Amino acid sequence: MKEYLTVKGRIFDMQRFSVHDGPGIRTIVFLKGCPLRCRWCCNPESQKYDIQEMTLGGKTKTVGRDVTVAEVIDEVEKDRVYYKRSGGGMTLSGGESLMQPEFATALLKAAKERSINTAMESTGFADFSVIERYLQDLDLYLMDIKHIDSEKHKAFTGQPNERILENAKKIAESGTRLIVRTPVIPTFNATKEEISAIAEFASGLKGVTEMHLLPYHRIGMDKYAGLKRDYTLKDLEPPSKELMNELLAVVNSYGLKGQIGG
Amino acid sequence: MAEFYSEKIAKSPRIDLLKADLFKEMPQIEADRAVLLTKSYMDTEGQPITLRRAKAFEYILDNIPITIRDRELIVGSATKRPRSCQVFPEYSFEWLESEFDTLATRTADPFYISEDTKKTLHEVYKYWKGKTTSELATAYMTPETLMAIKHNMFTPGNYFYNGIGHVTVNYAEVLAIGFSGIIEKVEKEMATMRVTDANYCKKNVFLQSVLISLKAAIRYAERYSALAKELAAKEGDAARRAELEKIAKNCARVPKYGAKDFYEALQSFWFVQMLIQTESSGHSISPGRFDQYMYPYYLISRENGMTREEAQELIDCVWVKLNDLNKCRDAASAEGFAGYSLFQNLIAGGQDEAGNDATNDLSFMTITATENVFLPQPSFSVRVWNGSPHEFLLRAAELTRTGIGFPAYYNDEVIIPALMSRGLTLEEARDYNIIGCVEPQKAGKTDGWHDAAFYNMMRPLEMVFKNGVEDGENVGLSTGDVSSLKTFADFYGAYKKQNDYFISLLVNADNAIDNAHATLCPLPFMSCMVEDCIKRGKSVQEGGAIYNFTGPQGFGIANMTDAMWAVKTLVYEEKKYTLEDFKNADKDNYGKDMDEHAAEKLTLAICKELKKQGKDLTESDIKTTYETVRKNPCSAEKKAFYDEMLKAIDALPKYGNDVKEVDSFARDIAYLYTKEVEKYENPRGGRFQAGLYPVSANVPLGAQTGATPDGRLAFTPIADGVGPMAGRDVKGPTAACNSVSTLDHYIASNGTLFNMKFHPTALAGRHGLENFVALVQGYFDRKGSHMQFNVVSRETLRDAQKHPEKYKGLVVRVAGYSALFTTLSRSLQEDIIRRTEQGSF
Numbered sequence A: 001m002k003e004y005l006t007v008k009g010r011i012f013d014m015q016r017f018s019v020h021d022g023p024g025i026r027t028i029v030f031l032k033g034c035p036l037r038c039r040w041c042c043n044p045e046s047q048k049y050d051i052q053e054m055t056l057g058g059k060t061k062t063v064g065r066d067v068t069v070a071e072v073i074d075e076v077e078k079d080r081v082y083y084k085r086s087g088g089g090m091t092l093s094g095g096e097s098l099m100q101p102e103f104a105t106a107l108l109k110a111a112k113e114r115s116i117n118t119a120m121e122s123t124g125f126a127d128f129s130v131i132e133r134y135l136q137d138l139d140l141y142l143m144d145i146k147h148i149d150s151e152k153h154k155a156f157t158g159q160p161n162e163r164i165l166e167n168a169k170k171i172a173e174s175g176t177r178l179i180v181r182t183p184v185i186p187t188f189n190a191t192k193e194e195i196s197a198i199a200e201f202a203s204g205l206k207g208v209t210e211m212h213l214l215p216y217h218r219i220g221m222d223k224y225a226g227l228k229r230d231y232t233l234k235d236l237e238p239p240s241k242e243l244m245n246e247l248l249a250v251v252n253s254y255g256l257k258g259q260i261g262g
Numbered sequence B: 001m002a003e004f005y006s007e008k009i010a011k012s013p014r015i016d017l018l019k020a021d022l023f024k025e026m027p028q029i030e031a032d033r034a035v036l037l038t039k040s041y042m043d044t045e046g047q048p049i050t051l052r053r054a055k056a057f058e059y060i061l062d063n064i065p066i067t068i069r070d071r072e073l074i075v076g077s078a079t080k081r082p083r084s085c086q087v088f089p090e091y092s093f094e095w096l097e098s099e100f101d102t103l104a105t106r107t108a109d110p111f112y113i114s115e116d117t118k119k120t121l122h123e124v125y126k127y128w129k130g131k132t133t134s135e136l137a138t139a140y141m142t143p144e145t146l147m148a149i150k151h152n153m154f155t156p157g158n159y160f161y162n163g164i165g166h167v168t169v170n171y172a173e174v175l176a177i178g179f180s181g182i183i184e185k186v187e188k189e190m191a192t193m194r195v196t197d198a199n200y201c202k203k204n205v206f207l208q209s210v211l212i213s214l215k216a217a218i219r220y221a222e223r224y225s226a227l228a229k230e231l232a233a234k235e236g237d238a239a240r241r242a243e244l245e246k247i248a249k250n251c252a253r254v255p256k257y258g259a260k261d262f263y264e265a266l267q268s269f270w271f272v273q274m275l276i277q278t279e280s281s282g283h284s285i286s287p288g289r290f291d292q293y294m295y296p297y298y299l300i301s302r303e304n305g306m307t308r309e310e311a312q313e314l315i316d317c318v319w320v321k322l323n324d325l326n327k328c329r330d331a332a333s334a335e336g337f338a339g340y341s342l343f344q345n346l347i348a349g350g351q352d353e354a355g356n357d358a359t360n361d362l363s364f365m366t367i368t369a370t371e372n373v374f375l376p377q378p379s380f381s382v383r384v385w386n387g388s389p390h391e392f393l394l395r396a397a398e399l400t401r402t403g404i405g406f407p408a409y410y411n412d413e414v415i416i417p418a419l420m421s422r423g424l425t426l427e428e429a430r431d432y433n434i435i436g437c438v439e440p441q442k443a444g445k446t447d448g449w450h451d452a453a454f455y456n457m458m459r460p461l462e463m464v465f466k467n468g469v470e471d472g473e474n475v476g477l478s479t480g481d482v483s484s485l486k487t488f489a490d491f492y493g494a495y496k497k498q499n500d501y502f503i504s505l506l507v508n509a510d511n512a513i514d515n516a517h518a519t520l521c522p523l524p525f526m527s528c529m530v531e532d533c534i535k536r537g538k539s540v541q542e543g544g545a546i547y548n549f550t551g552p553q554g555f556g557i558a559n560m561t562d563a564m565w566a567v568k569t570l571v572y573e574e575k576k577y578t579l580e581d582f583k584n585a586d587k588d589n590y591g592k593d594m595d596e597h598a599a600e601k602l603t604l605a606i607c608k609e610l611k612k613q614g615k616d617l618t619e620s621d622i623k624t625t626y627e628t629v630r631k632n633p634c635s636a637e638k639k640a641f642y643d644e645m646l647k648a649i650d651a652l653p654k655y656g657n658d659v660k661e662v663d664s665f666a667r668d669i670a671y672l673y674t675k676e677v678e679k680y681e682n683p684r685g686g687r688f689q690a691g692l693y694p695v696s697a698n699v700p701l702g703a704q705t706g707a708t709p710d711g712r713l714a715f716t717p718i719a720d721g722v723g724p725m726a727g728r729d730v731k732g733p734t735a736a737c738n739s740v741s742t743l744d745h746y747i748a749s750n751g752t753l754f755n756m757k758f759h760p761t762a763l764a765g766r767h768g769l770e771n772f773v774a775l776v777q778g779y780f781d782r783k784g785s786h787m788q789f790n791v792v793s794r795e796t797l798r799d800a801q802k803h804p805e806k807y808k809g810l811v812v813r814v815a816g817y818s819a820l821f822t823t824l825s826r827s828l829q830e831d832i833i834r835r836t837e838q839g840s841f
Helices: A069-077 A080-086 A101-113 A128-135 A150-157 A162-174 A192-203 A221-226 A241-253 B013-022 B032-043 B049-063 B094-099 B115-128 B133-140 B143-150 B157-161 B171-191 B200-234 B238-253 B262-279 B295-303 B308-322 B331-336 B361-373 B390-401 B412-420 B426-430 B458-466 B488-520 B557-573 B579-591 B596-612 B619-630 B636-650 B660-677 B698-702 B733-741 B765-781 B794-802 B826-838
Strands: A008-018 A026-031 A052-056 A059-063 A065-068 A089-093 A117-122 A140-144 A177-184 A210-215 A257-260 B345-349 B379-384 B408-411 B432-435 B439-442 B454-456 B547-550 B553-555 B755-758 B786-791 B811-814 B817-820
Touching: A008 A069, A008 A101, A008 B733, A026 A069, A026 A101, A052 A221, A065 A069, A069 A101, A080 B765, A089 A101, A101 A117, A101 A128, A128 A162, A140 A162, A162 A177, A177 A192, A177 A241, A192 A210, A192 A241, A210 A241, A241 A257, B013 B308, B013 B361, B032 B049, B032 B115, B049 B200, B049 B262, B094 B115, B133 B157, B133 B488, B143 B488, B157 B331, B157 B488, B171 B200, B171 B262, B200 B238, B200 B262, B238 B262, B262 B295, B262 B308, B295 B308, B295 B361, B308 B361, B331 B698, B345 B361, B345 B432, B361 B379, B361 B390, B379 B390, B379 B765, B390 B765, B390 B786, B408 B412, B408 B765, B412 B426, B412 B432, B412 B439, B426 B432, B439 B547, B454 B488, B458 B488, B458 B557, B458 B579, B488 B547, B488 B557, B488 B660, B553 B660, B557 B579, B557 B636, B557 B660, B579 B636, B596 B619, B660 B733, B733 B755, B733 B765, B765 B786, B794 B826
Parallel strands: A026 A089, A089 A117, A117 A140, A140 A177, A177 A210, A210 A257, B345 B379, B379 B408, B454 B553, B755 B786
Antiparallel strands: A008 A026, A008 A065, A052 A059, B408 B786, B432 B439, B811 B817
């Protein structure tokens, strides 16, 4: 077996027939561990690198397992025929794939060697020298840009945004296809002005033509209790359809192809 | 450049009015046909049976009341009232008489029957005692077969109680040359015959019978022509008067002559379609490749100035008429075929005989008709191959998204070679269509006997545990007490023995019924539109068709696989449990209370018995009985033991999750049925071929099956189609597709059925449609044969909240995410249900 196939990494889930994170029918590999602590995060079990226990519906399950690249790629291979028919492939998500460079780059390499399309959903929060290693085997970078104001970014995600914005420019320069994705979170960025600032930034990135607005939802709320953590956005209502449409118009006004949802 | 006109064509206001009329009252039983048939039979005693059938058909068509419903453009009704049904005492009658008083109140497919009709039928039935196909079939069956049927090992009830149906006749020929053309063909054939020919007598009778039937059908159409003229004369509204005059003209010309234009072709088609269902009660009379044989007439009319809207309205009218026909089945069968369904399967798209893509504008218009009319008939299907136009598949996916459950998708790349392996030529196989649910055949050349019996694969397994004895009766073989089965090979072998035995009895049952139909109910009218009946001088029922099959369908692969895997692992490999434990689990229902539905049924039966004995029962007596019946009597200790056992079973890998070892095992288990079945021959000179699908019988037949080693509780449903057991597939649609496509779909040439559930939002937007089409194509690339989709409604989501265990695999779209519905919080579930209601996604 080729050596890179034996590289181990830590994932917490794999999801087949995923149709919202990259083109076509995809298999998502969720890597464990994230440098950000977004308050709305729908996968709070993804944040810590450590293997954890989470209780949902009265059942306690272990979150996180160590697997080899070969194990993951075998699972990814199973849906090859559907990738071929739909233009789909593999998407790395998390957590943050940039936290496990050896494993994640080996996964991308394994996929590309098998002619499987690759995408990565990522915050871009890492040294560019790390990111660079991913780009050669990556077909699509789905990059989260959550806010232009660094302080507000830090208040809601635990990290400032300068490095993220800088990396976005460099990724765009590199020629890798980049789509900007923005979670729309009321009280954080769900205003025309804030979305406008992000859209303006996105439209200035070389070659970037698409921007996705992902409306806030409460899918992960129960998981916080399952991890014995507080959910600080308890009373937050998802943005209305009307508001989403208004924000979409803002995005489109910058000459970008906007889209609601992935 | 657009090759097709693929736009939706708006629905004419007429269609909703026709629909409203169709559904304004409960369907009824009408006695006219039975009375006329019986009168004719009484007058023809002693004559050859084929001739008697033709004379009865003639007498019925000359005398049965006819009606033209308000606003109809396509006419011809089998009953005075819409959606009602005639009865067919020549096949069976006792069940109907015994169900007279419950017909209107039963849950599955109720029918109103008036006291007058009851009286009339009661009189008619006096004649039929000892003369029906069901009685003759019973006489032909061995005692072992009758015992197996009594114990629900399999149910050949469909053809036992009814006509065979399940045919697509050569519509194209009738449209081209009319019945007068076929009459000429018959006369030509008769001219070649000599009275000294060995088969002269029977052939002559058959051909005479065809002539009588065709001439009767022509006169029947002429009665409509006269009626239309009469109505036109009285009609005050000028527009309707013109319509009636046109109807009068049409019915004077077709089906007597070849059709000149699209309207005539549709009217001609309709007479053929409804008259086949007047001659016999068989269902699944399938229009087949309507978009192909109608296309030349469509082109002529378009050339002559007919607009697309006018054409669409006429097609929609035919769709409405297909829902005007109905059939009353016995209570048990009604549950197996729930939904008043006649399974008139109509298919669009696919290849022509030369292998070119055959999609045309009419293919798209049949999709639009299904959307416009939005009723259960026709059973609408599409053919998919590697050269299918993408826009056609997208348009089909749009129809799926409406939640109507149509179209069913069929894979040319599997079905064509599968049919060739049964002896069809490449050209014939390329021209296949679907009969009834999922059964492929070549139109106008085949008597497929496609729905020959339901075979419950779980019952022989129960017989292994019961050593062939049930309720003190010898039903199966003695394969030894389970304690004597020392290895898994012993156990598997015991199942195979029981299974082979019951399949042999099923063959006996089917062939007995087959012979009874040939002897008592040959159908000269239908037969003259199936090759090679005229040349051979015999009816389809006597082997007149070129291709003859018998296709009994097995079901329960998922449960069998999971059960065998559980026994193999837990008994023979891990030695955690013994076969006795599984035997007791069957007896004790794993310590669980009885299924609600089954308990209700049993309570009803007990109360009925008590009432018969003259006991007065209060509400609370009935309640107590129910509670006693339902409650499991096991001790707490035993219950705890079974809970552990169920946990151990639950932890095993299951069919439907793309686990290679399990899926290969399923393939072998399916072979136990398919390979055994195809060893046998039928009396029409053809072979048996297996199907793998239960229609909706997995529910009622599950209600006759005890607890099984896969952890399935007693009397609960068995898995649907070839799909995974409900709730056991947790890896999503592609994993389920991969598991199911591991089965050999070629050998199951009588069809396989794979149902999937989706939430409408999973198909949202252009992306949703594209991914959906890719999923179908992916499954077909892996050589699956059929797929259909239940795009789930709000009601289903509500049910999923109540019974999450049944819906573990249900995918819904949540904002930008897709998720398993049952894993979401209650409040989010409510969110989604609300959004579904508004349809605002």
